[in-house]
Structure formats: C-alpha cells, structure tokens
Amino acid sequence: MCKSFNFVDSNSDYTILYDKTATGKKRDWRGKKQKSTLMSEHYKALEKRTGAPxxxxxxxxxxxxxxxxxxxxxxxTGRLRLYQAYFCKVRLCPMCAWRRSLKIAYHNKLIVEEANRQYKPSWIFLTLTxxxxEGDALKQTISDMxxxxxxLFGYKAVKTAVLGYFRxxxxxxxxxxxxxxxxxxVLIPVKKSYFSHNYIKQSEWTSLWKRAMKLDYTPIVHVQRVKGKKSIDAEAIEKEVREAMEEQKAILEISKYPVKDxxxxxxxxxxxxxxxxVYYLDDALAARRLIGYxxxxxxxxxxxxxxDAEDGDLVKIEEEDDEVANGAFEVMAYWHPGIKNYIIKQ
Ligand SMILES: [Zn+2]
Incomplete structure (x- = not known):
C-alpha cells in the first residue's frame, strides 16, 4: 500500500480537487493517480515474484x-496552474506518461507551426511495423528497429525526399x-516538390523498411499525406490560407496521436x-528514448x-504556465487513498 496522508478524518472540512483547462475540459488527476497506484502495486508484486529490490x-x-x-x-479566470509537484519519471508510470504526452504534444505544436512558417513543407505520416x-523477444526487436x-534514414532515396522527422x-x-x-x-515534413520529384510510393517505403530491418517477410507499412479536412468554416478566408490552416490542424491532431497511453x-x-x-515492457523500455526528432x-x-519532454521537468508543460498572475493564491491538493481522490483542506 502507498503511504498515506491521513491527516484528514471524516470530520475535517475538505473539498475535492477540480481542475479544468481553458476550454473547460476536466484534467483527470484522479484517474491517473489511481492508475499509478495500480502500477505501483504491480511493481511491488514483481519484487515478490523475482526477489529483485x-x-x-x-x-x-x-x-x-x-x-x-x-x-x-x-x-x-479562476483557473489552476500547477507550480510544484514531485513526479517519479518512471517510464511506465501512468501519471508521468500523461504529463509527458501533454508536454510532447505542446512541443510538437510549436515545432510544426515554426516549420510551417520557415519552410512551408508538406507533411506525410508514416507507420513502420x-x-x-513474444515478451522475451521485445527488447531485442526494439533494438533492431x-x-x-x-x-532507413541513411538511404539516398529517403535522405533526398525528407526534411526531417518526429518519431x-x-x-x-x-x-x-x-x-x-x-x-x-513518424511525422515527416517534405518539400512541396516531393509529390512531383522525389516521391516514394507505399510499396517503396515497405521495401526500404524491409531492407533496413533485414526481414525475410514483408512488413506492414502505412503512409499517408496529411491533408486538412474541411472543418474550418470561414468563407472570408482565402482558399490558400484556409487550406494551410486545415492542414496544420490535421498535423497537430496526428502529432498528438503517437503519444497516447x-x-x-x-x-x-x-x-x-x-x-x-509490466515485466517485459519495463525491461524493453529501460533507458530507451521513446521519441526522437x-x-x-x-x-x-x-x-x-x-x-527534454521525456526526462525533463514535468511540472511546467506550457510556457504560459510561467505567468502566474499577481494576487494568485495557493491551492494545495493532497491524494487521499481512503477517499481515492485529491482533496483540498479548507
Ligand atoms: Zn510518476
């Protein structure tokens, strides 16, 4: 069992933490903490099973x-901004995975916007499988990948076609x-001329990946051009601008996707x-970077x-988190294992 903050008895006054984003979406601190607690119990049981401290x-x-x-x-605004907390940074901790994914998504938003400004690339989305x-082959397979x-990214066809990647x-x-x-x-910015000059077909991506992996079978490889859906309704905006906005929106959606739990x-x-x-994933992911640019x-x-979004600070996610308004007051929330929620002492 986790250590507990049992300073609150049933007679104390407390409120439950309620934290929401600027758009009104609830931040699921409770759900993540519950998952983390369960993960902790699994590690405890693994210690028992293996005898390894x-x-x-x-x-x-x-x-x-x-x-x-x-x-x-x-x-x-009444909004809460986290300014201090201890995050364990264990790879498989669901709380930390959540914080990490928010940070990566935010970084990717800034990077994609800047790339669009500087290079006006097209974007493709690649899945390499x-x-x-089996569990005991996972670690080696990831090393091979x-x-x-x-x-793959040293091959001439690839080098001349891509401008970079997020993996x-x-x-x-x-x-x-x-x-x-x-x-x-993989999210890949390519020159606009990619589709007319250096185009790599899906079957070619497949054979390049097969060659790079030295496989004796044909792996499944998906590739798609990232195009905006007609979801932004603004007739006044010029067609070109609208298309660029739609495309950027689609890219941001996709760059969030790879970092889901x-x-x-x-x-x-x-x-x-x-x-x-837990045993196999822990072993396979130890000291392994999950993302790369x-x-x-x-x-x-x-x-x-x-x-570094992977090993860096997980308290501050967005730049604006710095700007704490004058006159803001502190709110301390504690995890209460009995109530199974974060409580704020009154
Ligand atoms: Zn953690």
Whole structure:
C-alpha cells in the first residue's frame, strides 16, 4: 500500500480537487493517480515474484508520484496552474506518461507551426511495423528497429525526399495472443516538390523498411499525406490560407496521436498476465528514448529551446504556465487513498 496522508478524518472540512483547462475540459488527476497506484502495486508484486529490490524501488517511486500538488489559482479566470509537484519519471508510470504526452504534444505544436512558417513543407505520416513478438523477444526487436531506423534514414532515396522527422515508439499488446506489437509513428515534413520529384510510393517505403530491418517477410507499412479536412468554416478566408490552416490542424491532431497511453494494464487488479506485461515492457523500455526528432524538426526544437519532454521537468508543460498572475493564491491538493481522490483542506 502507498503511504498515506491521513491527516484528514471524516470530520475535517475538505473539498475535492477540480481542475479544468481553458476550454473547460476536466484534467483527470484522479484517474491517473489511481492508475499509478495500480502500477505501483504491480511493481511491488514483481519484487515478490523475482526477489529483485529493483522492482520494489520503482514501486515506491511511483507510489510517491504526485502525492501532493501545489497550484496557483488565477484570480481573474479562476483557473489552476500547477507550480510544484514531485513526479517519479518512471517510464511506465501512468501519471508521468500523461504529463509527458501533454508536454510532447505542446512541443510538437510549436515545432510544426515554426516549420510551417520557415519552410512551408508538406507533411506525410508514416507507420513502420514488424510482426508481433513474444515478451522475451521485445527488447531485442526494439533494438533492431532503432538500428534499422538509422539505416532507413541513411538511404539516398529517403535522405533526398525528407526534411526531417518526429518519431515515436509505441507498443501495443495483443491480449488474446499474448504478443507485443512495437511500431514507429513518424511525422515527416517534405518539400512541396516531393509529390512531383522525389516521391516514394507505399510499396517503396515497405521495401526500404524491409531492407533496413533485414526481414525475410514483408512488413506492414502505412503512409499517408496529411491533408486538412474541411472543418474550418470561414468563407472570408482565402482558399490558400484556409487550406494551410486545415492542414496544420490535421498535423497537430496526428502529432498528438503517437503519444497516447500504451495499454499496459488491463482491469483494476494485479494479475499474472499484467505482471508479465509490466515485466517485459519495463525491461524493453529501460533507458530507451521513446521519441526522437531529426532534420529541420530537430533544429527547430533546439532553436525554440524546448528541453527534454521525456526526462525533463514535468511540472511546467506550457510556457504560459510561467505567468502566474499577481494576487494568485495557493491551492494545495493532497491524494487521499481512503477517499481515492485529491482533496483540498479548507
Ligand atoms: Zn510518476
């Protein structure tokens, strides 16, 4: 069990934390903390199963993750802004995965906007897969994919066609077959001339990936041009501007997609199958970078001085988080394991 802040008894006055975004969407602190608690229990059980204190230490870290959240409330808008918290940064911690994904999505928004401003590229979205593998082959397969990635982007056809990339590793699980599906989601800016001069067909992307991975079968590779849907209704805006806006909107949607939570734990209990999943994913992802930038996207990432979304600070997500209005007052929220929610002491 996690350590608890049991300073609140049932007679104390408290309110439940309610945090929402500028657009009114509720931030699910509670749900993430509950998932993290369950993950911590799995690590604890792994320590028991293996006798390795390594897992127990991770269990403790995750358990302490986001126990206490210090916000500042903006007087004018009433909105909360997190300014202090401890995040454990364990790879499989659902709380940290959530914070990380928000940060990556925000970084990508800035990077895509800047790339559009400076280079006016077109964008393609590539998915590179391999066949599902058993748990004990996952770590090696991911290493092979990383090596193959470097080969792929060293090929002349690719080098002349792309301006850069954003790559995210995702691992899903097939629970029926008990196998794992590691794959890359890649967002690629290309010159406008790509479609007329350096075009790489889907079948070519497939054979290049097959060659890079040294596979004896044909892997599944998806490629699509990112095009805007006609969702922005503004007749007054010129066609060209409207299309650019639609395209950018679609790109931002896609750049969010690769960093969604990996489905690690099923159900609400510690099970043998869940323990296997945590065991294999923990091993496969140890000291492994999940995202990477290349070419102009890497340059822009550096220019914008964005820092590391994977191992860096998870408290501050957006730049505007800095601007805490004058007269803002502090709100401290504590995780209460009995109530299973964040409470604010009155
Ligand atoms: Zn954490």
């Amino acid at each position: 390594y897992y127990g230490k991770k269990a403790e870290k995750i358990c302490d993750c986001a126990e206490c959240l210090a916000f500042r409330r903006d007087k004018a 391999v066949r599902n593998v 990383m090596t193959a990635w470097n080969r 995210a590793l995702e691992i899903t699980k097939n629970h029926e077959q008990n196998t794992y599906h590691p794959h890359f989601h 990996t489905d690690v734990i099923r159900g609400n209990e510690v099970t043998e199958e869940n323990l296997d999943t 290349g070419g102009i996207l890497k340059e822009i990432h550096k220019e914008l001085n964005l820092g």
